Amino acid sequence: MYLACGITAAAGFVDGVGFIHLGGYFVSFMSGNSTRAGADLAGGDLLGWAKALGLVLSFVTGVVAASLLTARREPAGAHIVTPQLRAIWLSVAVLGVAAVCGLFPVLHVAVAPLIAAAMGAVNATFTRGGEVSVGLTYMTGALVKAGQHLAAALRGKQGTGWLRYAALWCAIAAGSAAGAAAYLLAGLAALWLAVLALAGCAAVVQLRRGRAG
Numbered sequence: 001m002y003l004a005c006g007i008t009a010a011a012g013f014v015d016g017v018g019f020i021h022l023g024g025y026f027v028s029f030m031s032g033n034s035t036r037a038g039a040d041l042a043g044g045d046l047l048g049w050a051k052a053l054g055l056v057l058s059f060v061t062g063v064v065a066a067s068l069l070t071a072r073r074e075p076a077g078a079h080i081v082t083p084q085l086r087a088i089w090l091s092v093a094v095l096g097v098a099a100v101c102g103l104f105p106v107l108h109v110a111v112a113p114l115i116a117a118a119m120g121a122v123n124a125t126f127t128r129g130g131e132v133s134v135g136l137t138y139m140t141g142a143l144v145k146a147g148q149h150l151a152a153a154l155r156g157k158q159g160t161g162w163l164r165y166a167a168l169w170c171a172i173a174a175g176s177a178a179g180a181a182a183y184l185l186a187g188l189a190a191l192w193l194a195v196l197a198l199a200g201c202a203a204v205v206q207l208r209r210g211r212a213g
Contacts, residue, residue, distance in 0.1 A: 003201060005171040007088070010197040011122060012172035014095070014115055016179025017190050022051070022112055028119035030056050031140065051112075058113035062120025066090050070124055084125055088202040091122035096195050102188030111188060122198070142168045 011028050018027035025048075026032045033052040040048035066087045098114035101107035142165040149162035182190035 003204060005167050006201050006204075007122060007125060007198065008168050009171040009175035009178075010194050010201065011119055012175025013179035013182070013197065014119060014175075014191070014194045015172075016176035016181075017183045017188070017194070018112060018115055018179075019176070020180055020183045021188065022055075025051055025055060025112075027055060027112060027116040028059070030059050054113060055116045058116035059120035062091075062094065062117035063123060064120075065117070066121035066124035082205070085202055085205050087121055087124040088198060088205065091118045091125075092195060092198045092202060094118040094121060095191065095198065099188070099191040099195055102191055108188070111191075115191070 015026055015028040019025070025036060033055050037049050037052035037056070040046075040052060069086045069090055070084075094114055095118040098111050098118065101110045101114065146162045146165035146169070149165065153162060179190065179194070182193060
């Protein structure tokens with residue numbers, strides 16, 4: 001759970017950076033972009049509509065790439081990186097490229113689609129049976145589950161399952177605030193903090209795997 005919260009906080013940080021940089025569009029919250037696309041289209045803002053749909057496409061591209069990478073099979077007995085690590089490292093790599101592009105004004109146009117793809121990739125970190133088991137950047141489902149578990153607790157059922165989902169929401173909210181503040185202070189250079197944070201999460205997974213092995 002700590003790892004999920006750490007990754008979610010990093011994703012929230014990136015979304016905070018992207019939200020301000022793009023003037024109200026998202027790089028990890030695709031429900032918001034879908035709403036923006038509809039509103040922009042209705043208002044006749046075709047550029048905004050294209051921007052929102054482009055971010056959705058980039059996000060889905062990241063999910064597809066990470067899913068293909070995590071589903072890849074290796075020879076039995078080979079020393080391999082776990083599927084979980086593949087998704088995180090792919091996200092780190094793509095986010096790193098975005099941070100590099102942020103250093104050069106002429107390449108700023110590539111930053112948003114790259115970080116949206118990185119956020120799509122990181123959502124493939126926790127999968128079970130080929131399906132996402134823990135949603136890292138879409139909090140509506142987490143809040144619904146928190147409410148359901150809290151209702152069960154109020155009915156007298158044992159367990160504190162709602163705390164897990166509440167923790168994910170707190171992580172993305174805190175990460176978003178930190179990302180927005182960092183962008184206001186350092187611009188796109190703030191992305192390097194997210195690269196380091198996600199790389200740190202990957203290192204933790206690798207360390208745990210080494211101890212387990």
